[in-house]
Amino acid sequence: MSEFSESENEDIIEEAWSVGRPALIPDKSRERYQNRKFLKSGATKKGVNTDEKSLLAYFVIRNEKLKAPGSLWAEYSMLKSTIFLHESIDISKFSMLIAFLKKKNVGYQPKKASVFTVEEIIKFLLEAPDDKFLVHKVGMMFGVAGACRREELYNLKIEDIEESDRIMIRSFVIINEPNEKVDHMDIQGVPE
Structure with missing residues (x-):
């Protein structure tokens, strides 16, 4: 027999959930994750769906500003974590978005950083x-x-x-x- 009632158990679970959920995003990156341009653009707040079409449009626009494909992938990773945390949407299943990012990555050779001997x-x-x-x-x-x-x-x-x-x-x-x-x-x- 449980020492808590069912409603108390639900309250405990809800409290633990609200504490544990933000822990999914690393402390150092939390502010950067929460301030992503996609979230600031209001797409998730003004009734616009966080769907593959709107994300693909966002990344097409961001591609004009971010020249390195690695930057697009970094932004995708941050958005993936944030959107999953706040909206429970797994954007890694958006095949057209992934195909777009992979296409932008074809033939890209990152510059090797110079290192002192x-x-x-x-x-x-x-x-x-x-x-x-x-x-x-x-x-x-x-x-x-x-x-x-x-x-x-x-x-x-x-x-x-x-x-x-x-x-x-x-x-x-x-x-x-x-x-x-x-x-x-x-x-x-x-x-x-």
Whole structure:
């Protein structure tokens, strides 16, 4: 015999559902997902159906602005998650939309990003003039030695840097999010 009545069980399930549903979208992406242009365009709010025809029209228009097919696929992925979450519509079953995205992807060769070699990094750190490139050197050291993410470098403040020793060691703390772990990193300088 259950300790809750049927209506209490339904309330508990409904509350758990309302908490669990938003968890389907990653925290970092939630704002981006919820602010997609398709949703902002009002297509889902003004009585226009979220159907294959309207989504295909949306992607044809977006294709004019987004040149890389990978960008279309990224936007499709975000919309797929958002629409499924809010409207329980699985747009992955829209065969004409998928065919359109695949057709736009034919023959596309993504550009390979340039990557510095270890020798190039060392040469830059030792030979580039400090009066011009000091900020770049510090950013490179934090990024490479500390394996910092782009947003961690962007959010780094002077107050985050603690000088332990004038010549040899510089430490700083990266606090990613309020509930996440705190990373410590030491950068050892080359004594002059």
